[in-house]
Amino acid sequence: MDLRALRYFIETVRQNSFTLAAEKLHVTQSTVSKMIRQLEDEIGQPLLSREGRQLRLTDVGRILFARGQEALGVMQELSREVADLTALTRGELTVGMPPMINLLFSPVVKAFCERYPGLRLTLQENGGQVIEQQVASGELEVGVTILPADPALELASRHYGRYPILVVGPRHAPWAQSPEVAISALQDEPLVLLPDDFSLTRRLRAAFDEARLTPRVAAQSGQWDFLVAMAAAGLGTTFLPAPLLARLNVGDELAVRPLAAPGIDWDVALIWKPRRYLSHAARAWLAVCEEVLVPSTP
Template sequence: MDIRSLRYFVETVRLSSFTQAAEALHLTQSTISKMVRQLEDEVGAQLLVRDGRKLSLTDTGRIVYQHGQDMLASMRQLTLEIRDTQALQQGSLTVGVPPMINVLFTPVLKAFRARHPQIALRLLEDTGQQIERKVAAGELEIGMTVLPAEPTLELVSAPVASYPIWALAEPGTFQKQRTTLPFKALAELPLVLLKDEFALTRSLRQHFAQAGFTPQIAAQSGQWDWLVAMAASGLGVALLPEPLIHRLAGEKVEAVRIVEPEIAWQVAHIWRGQYLSHAARAWLEVCSEVLGTDDGGVGLRAAR
């Protein structure tokens, strides 16, 4: 089976569009269509049903797509291992990092660059869910996310850090001199939360259910700084992890730590549990030393 045709087919299915696949692969749409037809000829069956601009998989197409993803991931892994043995002191690494986590890694980047100037490092910013999907699909070797990761994905995690959650609000919302707030007290307050695709919000919703109350959600956003602005304006109480609290100098808000229970924002590295390149291992080692974690020796646990 022609790997190139398979790659074009998988990308077309993933994007549900010949046009978008052509743009992503920097090819013409006619080239993509031709290669998909060649794959259909090779398989001896129709793979896609074309209904105007809508694409859907046939039964055979679904099988080819599922196995095709695994084959392409295996090819990327093979290429990675071959390159790694040929360039033990050089290489490149792309690390997936959600925007809310990148605040932690400035000192890591500086230390990594100083120790491994020969390794080209690239950071890919995306949501935690997208990074998990890309790592599971073999599109990224390693990434960062907030636990728990999607349980249906075959991922391995290595914890990096754990931070408490704080409540932020306009001055006067909480009792004077208070430094902590019981979780159940949130039942009486309007809340402004991150969107549901964020692991923190999914974790909070589980805690709301366990505590036996339905939260009063005034608004949700994918931007933490907007949540802070909403909290400062009196719209509601924002719930954010501790590292972001330290970036609020000058903001007109007051903050108290959530307790009873104390909810953890757990940051972790994730990968597929296969071979890790020397560049990825070097990244983990530097993270371990700079952030004080225990996983420079790549201590592992299943993310499921």
């Protein structure tokens, strides 16, 4: 089986789009379609059912998607072990990192690149839940997410920071009249959230479930500055961790309040799969994170 065709198929399923998969893979859409057709011809069964603009996995497609991720993970792990023979004089490392968290890791990236100029570091942006799955399958060695991670994936983690989640929205919103905001006060408020594959959204939905409430989601975007812009335009209320909100110029038209106890914390952590081989590059990344993000005390 052609591993490249398998990779194209898996990315198409993840993106639910031939076009988006082609952009992610830096190839043409016709190339992606051709490789998937070749894969279907080789297997002798259709893998995808096209319903309008939606792609649905067939029974065979579901099996290939699950086992294919494992196969790619094994192949990538083999490549990493072989590349380790050069012991950090060359090679590459890809770290999964949600867009909202990358600003906190700028000092780590700077220190890592200065210390290991022969290594090519790539930060692959995705939602926390996607990164957790990629680390669990072996597609990524290390990643960053918001705790708690999915316990079913059995990931190891190292906590590096805890920050309060703040409620941000129009000053005329009813909740803005109180010094702190309970989840119940947001029951009928339109919300603008990150996509569902982001860990923060997972935490927020869990909080609404615990309160036996259904959030009224007006819009979703993966760009935190756009969320604030939508809140400023009066489209709804959003949620942001304190360190990122501090980087924004929040005007007089926005209200910012803490969540009432117990609140929701933004627990930033590195994750990896325990008992799985970690390349020297991945171990060096973990060491630099430990040094930069957790300074030693006298």
